[in-house]
Amino acid sequence: MYFWDVNSLKRGLASRGLSSRDSLIYLLLFIGHIAFVAFRGVEFNEPGHGRWAHLEAIDAAASCVLVFGGTGYCYYRNGGARGAAFIDRYVSLSWVVGVRFLVGTLALFVPVWVLAYMFVQSSDTMVPLMGWFSVTSTIGIRVLFYYRMGRHIADVANTRSPAG
Numbered sequence: 660m661y662f663w664d665v666n667s668l669k670r671g672l673a674s675r676g677l678s679s680r681d682s683l684i685y686l687l688l689f690i691g692h693i694a695f696v697a698f699r700g701v702e703f704n705e706p707g708h709g710r711w712a713h714l715e716a717i718d719a720a721a722s723c724v725l726v727f728g729g730t731g732y733c734y735y736r737n738g739g740a741r742g743a744a745f746i747d748r749y750v751s752l753s754w755v756v757g758v759r760f761l762v763g764t765l766a767l768f769v770p771v772w773v774l775a776y777m778f779v780q781s782s783d784t785m786v787p788l789m790g791w792f793s794v795t796s797t798i799g800i801r802v803l804f805y806y807r808m809g810r811h812i813a814d815v816a817n818t819r820s821p822a823g
Contacts, residue, residue, distance in 0.1 A: 752815075
């Protein structure tokens with residue numbers, strides 16, 4: 660593992676590449692950095708926002724847990740330390756699966772949000788209802804995303820015919 664010496668890392672990558680385990684460590688460090696930056700964006704003391712900041716904190720914490728746990732799950736489904744090409748599979752599959760989830764999520768939840776806004780007139784009712792709905796549905800979507808990612812990565816790792 661290299662944390663500062665980029666030239667040694669480049670020489671190692673050129674000559675022997677990274678082990679699957681080292682690739683996972685680098686990926687988790689990268690994801691951790693992104694998660695830290697995202698969590699820092701939660702505004703706990705913004706005027707008028709404090710009542711709902713706990714929802715953002717729950718969502719940010721769940722996001723961190725699910726990203727690390729989901730990535731570990733995908734690594735396991737790829738064969739763990741015996742697996743090959745984890746980063747290639749993880750990054751490329753997460754893009755395609757992510758786009759599919761985005762389209763599916765929009766198709767499913769935009770009508771729900773529109774209907775909720777049409778039938779709930781009070782913002783005192785709407786904000787907590789939609790806040791909790793957003794947090795719980797986002798967590799559910801992330802769990803399903805990583806489940807599907809693990810399935811697709813296992814398909815590739817086991818060279819099975821991909822499932823839909």
